[in-house]
Amino acid sequence: MSVSSSPYNFRVDIRTQYVSEQSSPEHNRYVFAYTITIHNTGTQSAKLVSRLWRITDGHGKIHEVSGQVSTTKRPPYLRPGEGFQSTEAAMITTPVAIMQGSYQMMTDEGHSFNAEIPPFSLSLPHTLH
Numbered sequence: 001m002s003v004s005s006s007p008y009n010f011r012v013d014i015r016t017q018y019v020s021e022q023s024s025p026e027h028n029r030y031v032f033a034y035t036i037t038i039h040n041t042g043t044q045s046a047k048l049v050s051r052l053w054r055i056t057d058g059h060g061k062i063h064e065v066s067g068q069v070s071t072t073k074r075p076p077y078l079r080p081g082e083g084f085q086s087t088e089a090a091m092i093t094t095p096v097a098i099m100q101g102s103y104q105m106m107t108d109e110g111h112s113f114n115a116e117i118p119p120f121s122l123s124l125p126h127t128l129h
Contacts (some may be wrong), residue, residue, distance in 0.1 A: 010078075010105065010115040016023025016122055019089065022108040028093040032122040037085040038103060038115060040078040041086040046105040048076045048084060049112070055122075058094030 015035045022031040038048065053065040068075075076084035090099065098121055103113040 001059065006019060006089045006109075008044060008046065008105070008113055009040070010101075010103075011041050011045070012117050013037040013039070013114060013118045014117070015026045016120060018122075018124055022089075025095070029091060030095055030122075030124070031091050032097075033089050034086055034099070034120075034122070036089040036117065037083055038076075038078065039083040040080050043080050044107055045079045046107045046113075048078065048097070048103050048115075049106050052104070053099060055090060055092065056098045057092050058096045069073060069110055090122060092122060096121065098122075119124070 006077070010097070017033045019031040019033050023029055040046070055063045055065070060100065078084060090097075095101055098119050099117075100119040101117045104112060104118065106112050106113055
């Protein structure tokens with residue numbers, strides 16, 4: 001899945017994976033890894049400052065997570081044509097959830113904008129068609 005964030009032309013790609021060895025369905029614990037790749041397809045450089053996630057579980061309960069992007073280095077700075085990839089995990093209490101959010105970006109001139117991350121599903125294999 002990918003999306004472009006206009007007018008700054010950042011594309012976001014998403015891959016998810018169920019992590020069965022860390023999950024415990026009998027205890028309502030479902031762990032998913034998700035890899036987000038953000039590509040600067042535009043002409044302006046920007047720094048990835050923080051993130052905001054909204055996770056809606058199978059019961060409709062919404063949980064928000066915000067803060068720094070998980071990285072051991074300084075915040076990623078994306079020049080035109082460059083990308084950044086981050087793999088994180090989410091633990092939910094239902095076998096299906098929807099995640100969406102945004103990366104907060106800042107240009108060299110100090111202008112802030114959001115690179116939107118479209119809704120994507122976290123679901124056990126073969127749960128959704």
